[in-house]
Amino acid sequence: MIDQAGLRMDKGYQIACERIQGVNDNMAKSHYHEYFELYYLESGKRYHIADDTLYCLNSGEFILFPPYVMHHSYGDSGVSFKRLVLYFTKEMIAVPGVTDVLDQHAWVYKSDEKNETHALLRALLKEQEFNDNYSEEALYFILNQILILLLRNSTETAKPEKQSRITSIIHYLHENYTYPITLNELAEQFYLSPYYLCREFKKYTNSTIVQYINSLRVGHAQRLFMETDKSVTEISKIVGFSNVTHFNRVYRSVTGLSPSKSRKQAKERSAAMERHGIPGC
Structure with a gap:
């Protein structure tokens, strides 16, 4: 599966969003980015390895990878999934304190306001496709709404799977x-x-x-x-x-x-x- 959002970042964009669904779509190998990745699982079940830790992500949960954290995802055979992925650079974060929190480690959490957060992610995806003279600023402000909402209303829920x-x-x-x-x-x-x-x-x-x-x-x-x-x-x-x-x-x-x-x-x-x-x- 082609990572269109990743290709957009490779072209020099500071933010990119993409929705993908599939079955048995497992990453070829562990990788990392120079930017943040926010992964929201809309449906299904996925396993994520972040650095040396394995997490299980269920529908409605988020995982956030800071820059340079090795990670990859995979699913059980035959289990379909749908996800929204959002890439963004540190420079797109308006509040320095937010950067300090997000940059500590990979998170897995579930938002108490997940419907609102999900709506903002969909709005960001739509704004990216709209792409007019105001889209750059709109993407910037929607992203920061998402981040503040997550930090204000979220709690980490997923615990690491048993270590092998x-x-x-x-x-x-x-x-x-x-x-x-x-x-x-x-x-x-x-x-x-x-x-x-x-x-x-x-x-x-x-x-x-x-x-x-x-x-x-x-x-x-x-x-x-x-x-x-x-x-x-x-x-x-x-x-x-x-x-x-x-x-x-x-x-x-x-x-x-x-x-x-x-x-x-x-x-x-x-x-x-x-x-x-x-x-x-």
């Missing part, structure tokens, strides 16, 4: 990805054969262990590019690469850009948004 050995391994990777990690050492650490570990990890995350570690390292590097002035070489060492050449190659394979190009684009976006006040779409 694979979720323990994922937690270990999140805690230790800056250090050298080999398959044999990881298998020995958790008393598994390398073959079994690779098979079960792939089944659970739709990603190989090497791909998962590389995505963790690159995601953290992207955040450091946004938040610090450290050099590419310094950041490559911080996130666990032994040499900058390997870092450049992996970074490009994950993001499609070189580290220097990625940093330049981030600074250009930031400067453009400062000039315009309200982020442009």
Whole structure:
């Protein structure tokens, strides 16, 4: 299934919304974004892995992923679902305090005012399709209505599912990805054969262990590019690469850009948004 909202964000938009329904539509592998994702499940049941935690999402519940949080979703075989997904950048948030709350970790929660929140999401989707001279500001204000309503009226409801050995391994990777990690050492650490570990990890995350570690390292590097002035070489060492050449190659394979190009684009976006006040779409 093509992520049209993601394609819209790739084109430089600061907000994008999309409704999708399907059956047996499971993500190919864990991934992350440079922006927030608010996922509202209109019907059905879905499982979401956020970093090293597995959640079960039921109809009428939301999950919100901060930037750079590894995640993917899947459902039980034959169970249909319908969802609304909303992507938005930090710069689209009007109140700094809201950013601080949303940026802490992935949330799963159910709004006491879910009908109103759902109506605002539908209004945002309609406004995106309308797209006239006032749509940019309208999207900005509807988004902030949604966020304030959620924080004012919502409580976290979904608890993490029971931790398995694979979720323990994922937690270990999140805690230790800056250090050298080999398959044999990881298998020995958790008393598994390398073959079994690779098979079960792939089944659970739709990603190989090497791909998962590389995505963790690159995601953290992207955040450091946004938040610090450290050099590419310094950041490559911080996130666990032994040499900058390997870092450049992996970074490009994950993001499609070189580290220097990625940093330049981030600074250009930031400067453009400062000039315009309200982020442009």
